[in-house]
Amino acid sequence: MIEILQWSTLAVCGLVAGARIPSALRGENLTLFWIFALMTLAILLSIEAPYVAIDQALGGFNFANLILRFVIFAAILCVGIRVTRGFGATGGYRLLTGRIGMTVLAVISLSLIALFLMIDSEGSSAGMARVSARGGTDALLVEYYGAAGRAYPAYVSLVLLPAMVRAVRSSLPLPIRTAACLLAVGAVAIAVTLFFPVIPPSWGPAEFIINYTAVLCFIVGLALIWAARVRYGGSASTSRPSTEK
């Protein structure tokens, strides 16, 4: 079940990234292509088989996991910048790219690297499951390392959330409000990942479902805005919000 979810998310994200190649080659909104490409890579690295294959090639000490964390950071930062600028959330944009945002990113990144160096990270497995299975200090450190990895995406989502809620309640065209709603759901899901340490292990698939809900909501939401532009963007003045159902 989880495998199907993972591979189909990978397929969806890969398709969207592929579909952006022509416009990326024309130089239109390159960031958006990179968002989808980075997300595809991130999903690939969170599936066991490809993760192990790549990590083995990199030396087998879970360096791929560290790469995955920074791929996610880059993707979420790009999403944050584009979305706050698009939706006119000036305050949010400053919280991401201003001094506070950069400090948050630097602190989290440095703690992530420091924790990674402290872990005896031998034994490739997605999510460093084998390391935490060994128990002891390493397991605890992996827990902290995971929390640091989730902290930055959660920060960005919380910055995005108010602007998304505002957009949903606005009188903007329906596809954009739907997209904003999906992004808001995704943002909430990412924020919920902060509570993973307190989720009882018996809820096994809950963490997977929350993670993939977030990823799918972001991909579909962003793709929807793009699709709406392709559909209506040609003639800018056609959509009249007051007649939207």
Next chain:
Amino acid sequence: MTLPAKAFQRWLQGIAPNASTADVCRISGIKRTTLAQQLVRGKVAVATVVSISRAYGVNPVSALASFDAYRELAAPVPPTRCELVSQISTPDLLRAVLARSTVDPAGRSSAEPPALSPAPHATSVKNWVEAIDDGELRHRVSAATGVAPQNYSAQLTANRLSPELAVATSLAAGVGAAGGLVATGLITEAEAGWPPDARQAALDSLHDGELTALAGDRLQALGKTLKRQEHDQEQTDKIWENLG
């Protein structure tokens, strides 16, 4: 909101005793699947009754009045002057202002303004409710129907109002029950029993000051709507520029 299928069948028997459903659909221009679905669900749309009445030469208002939920329509009440004026479109109202000699002494627009365009117009529902609102109307409608005030306002902004709410609004305001149905475009002025030149007469009876102030209100509302649309358009363009 909708009419019970049983009562509808009984009513249909009355006006077209031997017609099959297929005949009724053909004559009234209603899709057969639409009517079949409404009958199966037991909820016949008010618009269906209106279309069928028109096709069979029956006044839709008296047809609706034969249903329990709309029996208030049976007693025709003449529209108030405010209601009549509210059903004049903003462009017509502005032309009428310019035709007044006090407003435009040079009389450049001396040619008679063209005949009023028929109701409903782009903001007819909202203007109608505003015309009959004593300040507490929305509150009373919401209390009587259980529809939340914000949902009611949303319908008005979209220039829509369900027939049920339109009638409930008339009752709560103490005006003729058919007025709201005219404003929503469900029935015509003539069908509601409004004299053909009633709106023109109401317009002519407005003093220069009243008319100009009213036109000013309408312009202000129009300006607000246009501003909002432009703002939304700007924002949409920005979203597309960044995320499209």
